[in-house]
Amino acid sequence: xxxxxxxxxxxxxxxxxxxxxxxxxxxxxxxxxxxxxxxxxxxxxxxxxxxxxxxxxxxxxxxxxxxxxxxxxxxxxxxxxxxxxxxxxxxxxxxxxxxxxxxxxxxxxxxxxxxxxxxxxxxxxxxxxxxxxxxx
Numbered sequence: 001x002x003x004x005x006x007x008x009x010x011x012x013x014x015x016x017x018x019x020x021x022x023x024x025x026x027x028x029x030x031x032x033x034x035x036x037x038x039x040x041x042x043x044x045x046x047x048x049x050x051x052x053x054x055x056x057x058x059x060x061x062x063x064x065x066x067x068x069x070x071x072x073x074x075x076x077x078x079x080x081x082x083x084x085x086x087x088x089x090x091x092x093x094x095x096x097x098x099x100x101x102x103x104x105x106x107x108x109x110x111x112x113x114x115x116x117x118x119x120x121x122x123x124x125x126x127x128x129x130x131x132x133x134x135x136x
Contacts, residue, residue: 014074014075014076017075018074018075020126021126021130023126023129024122024126024129024130025072025075027122027125027126028075028119028122028123028126029070029072029075029077030122031115031118031119031122032070032075032076032077033068033070033077034115034118035077035111035114035115035118036068036069036070036077036078036079037068037077038111038114038115039068039079039104039107039108039111040066040067040068040079040107042106042107042110042111043066043079043103043104043107043108044063044066045107046102046103046104046106046107047059047062047063047091047103048091048101048103061085062081062085062087062088062091065081065082065084065085065088066079066080066081067079067080067081067082068080079104079108081104088104091103092104092105
């Protein structure tokens with residue numbers, strides 16, 4: 001089992017999106033896929049460098065464990081970290097003795113504005129296409 005972070009909004013909004021025509025859903029899925037890819041890529045880049053060979057090896061393995069997956073059936077995409085790399089939580093949130101070196105939450109926050117712009121553009125494009133179809 002892997003830990004995952006969904007890049008979807010409220011359940012009601014997602015349900016409304018799934019009621020849109022298939023072509024619109026495909027465009028939106030592309031936006032969600034790009035958002036998940038972007039978060040995963042940025043999270044890998046933000047992982048802190050650890051001095052010493054063991055720390056460097058752990059971070060290297062953790063980078064490989066961060067993946068993203070499209071979920072077209074639920075019109076979403078997720079970023080996951082394989083569960084055997086549980087120590088990501090120690091980096092992300094810190095421990096009693098070490099401060100947090102967050103990499104995942106800042107990566108998601110850094111992509112939020114671009115993701116919202118892409119989502120809005122895809123919805124506007126779809127609305128224009130639907131209006132054009134309704135006129136014919």
